[in-house]
Amino acid sequence: MSGNQATLDVNRLRHSYEDRVIFHRVGFSWTGPGIICVCGPNGSGKTTLLSMLGGACVPDEGDILVLGRSMRMVRGQILPLLSYVPDACPVYPFVTGREWLDFVQAARRPAISTAPDLVRRFGLVDSLELRFSAMSLGTARKFMLAAGLGTQAPITVLDEPTNGLDAAARDVLREQLLAIAASRLVVMCCHDVGEQRALGARCVELASLETA
Numbered sequence: 001m002s003g004n005q006a007t008l009d010v011n012r013l014r015h016s017y018e019d020r021v022i023f024h025r026v027g028f029s030w031t032g033p034g035i036i037c038v039c040g041p042n043g044s045g046k047t048t049l050l051s052m053l054g055g056a057c058v059p060d061e062g063d064i065l066v067l068g069r070s071m072r073m074v075r076g077q078i079l080p081l082l083s084y085v086p087d088a089c090p091v092y093p094f095v096t097g098r099e100w101l102d103f104v105q106a107a108r109r110p111a112i113s114t115a116p117d118l119v120r121r122f123g124l125v126d127s128l129e130l131r132f133s134a135m136s137l138g139t140a141r142k143f144m145l146a147a148g149l150g151t152q153a154p155i156t157v158l159d160e161p162t163n164g165l166d167a168a169a170r171d172v173l174r175e176q177l178l179a180i181a182a183s184r185l186v187v188m189c190c191h192d193v194g195e196q197r198a199l200g201a202r203c204v205e206l207a208s209l210e211t212a
């Protein structure tokens with residue numbers, strides 16, 4: 001990556017759903033390149049944390065600094081620095097795979113997009129005109145990943161990216177994540193320990209991120 005280092009600094013993050021506190025005071029400082037895997041049992045709050053890091057959810061308290069810039073102060077400047085691929089596929093069912101890729105391309109305007117290459121490697125060429133309502137889970141996930149991993153964002157956040165993928169697609173995903181992580185920061189969660197090892201990911205227990 002040229003210019004700024006891919007840094008993610010989190011200060012005193014607190015979040016609750018109604019009266020249930022998920023984090024009290026989460027803090028950390030991560031610098032790329034590399035892959036960080038947030039670990040913890042079901043329901044511990046990984047998806048909640050990743051949705052905040054990806055800019056999709058606002059914490060009750062605390063701040064997230066992306067390349068030194070505050071999510072609270074200059075959110076609009078920061079969102080283009082992040083590529084977030086959620087676990088679910090929040091796409092209108094009538095949208096086709098091609099339309100989704102075009103939408104993300106238009107919104108992100110990456111200098112170089114690797115999405116077309118990922119479409120080919122994921123074997124999606126014959127599914128480009130399929131609507132999301134007619135896609136299998138794995139096909140929909142592959143379109144989400146092709147769009148999200150095709151940008152040149154310095155920080156990529158992925159929630160359970162291997163979910164629903166067959167062995168061939170997992171191989172493509174692993175190659176792509178390793179290529180991205182050579183120069184940028186990838187933050188993900190993944191319950192598959194074998195996959196974490198194959199990616200050389202640094203595992204961080206969510207519970208260990210609570211600060212005094």
Ligand SMILES: Nc1ncnc2c1ncn2[C@@H]1O[C@H](COP(=O)(O)OP(=O)(O)OP(=O)(O)O)[C@@H](O)[C@H]1O
Pocket residue numbers: 017018022040041042043044045046047048049
């Ligand atoms: N929108 C919501 N409203 C209320 N509670 C929620 C909401 N989203 C998540 N929760 C609760 O917050 C807690 C953390 O959920 P989260 O999905 O972040 O955990 P997780 O670690 O990603 O779990 P898993 O490993 O099962 O994916 C859970 O108890 C969950 O039931």
